[in-house]
Ligand SMILES: O=C(O)CCC(=O)C(=O)O
């Protein structure tokens with residue numbers, strides 16, 4: 674039954690999705706329908722007795738093979754630049770960002786959060802959103818200076834955890850037990866995304882992370898067997914992949930044996946805050962409109978308005994010049 678649904682979704686998008694192995698995420702009116710149907714993420718109580726995050730869980734010398742956005746067909750004038758830097762990193766990996774002990778603790782935390790996973794239809798079928806709000810371990814990990822520095826060096830730009838909060842840390846769960854958990858062909862709303870693999874190919878069959886080595890607007894022409902569709906190098910437990918998520922189409926095929934769990938962390942470059950690629954409807958299609966409005970305002974107000982920025986940081990209401998005149 675699930676297969677039928679996938680095929681129908683793929684055909685309905687009218688973008689060649691039916692000719693790919695996996696459906697493509699909805700756009701336009703279909704995405705609006707997803708936004709109306711999506712349920713807000715669950716907010717269970719924090720995990721008691723979870724392992725404690727430690728700064729030494731960040732591995733040393735976090736480097737790996739890198740591909741440039743120009744190799745995906747993006748022109749120099751389309752890339753953000755400033756502060757003596759061109760924001761041109763497309764993909765880096767596989768890299769090891771956590772030590773084996775750090776990985777062990779993160780796995781334990783993610784196993785315990787699985788009961789909070791919600792199912793969804795927009796892109797990823799079974800996932801926990803806002804995981805840093807449920808786990809002090811994950812919250813401390815993504816706010817650890819060493820972790821952020823390692824991720825920033827991979828991306829080539831300074832990064833902080835994404836202020837949208839709900840999508841900042843997502844845990845994806847894939848099981849072979851009669852389910853058909855997948856990640857549809859999509860690009861992320863987020864620009865800077867790190868995916869951590871908590872399993873290896875020895876633990877599961879299927880579950881292949883593919884990406885399209887071309888521009889997002891060229892994906893419409895992609896067909897099954899297209900040489901631009903490549904398998905991402907993430908078959909080892911602990912492998913991490915940095916992706917310029919908003920500019921690269923990618924997907925994960927169904928797991929046919931075993932279990933696959935990934936942690937997806939989204940970042941924000943405060944120096945390129947105005948260029949953040951997220952759109953309201955991409956977020957709302959995952960979390961629903963009511964849950965998206967507050968986080969959207971938290972992202973957009975500070976960029977538009979310095980007074981709002983400082984007020985939010987002070988946890989204060991904003992007093993404006995107009996208020997003085999009333
Ligand atoms: O689970 C994965 O390997 C990738 C997931 C992904 O692309 C996403 O959650 O946006």
Ligand SMILES: [Fe+2]
Nearest residue numbers: 860861918923
């Ligand atoms: Fe993604």
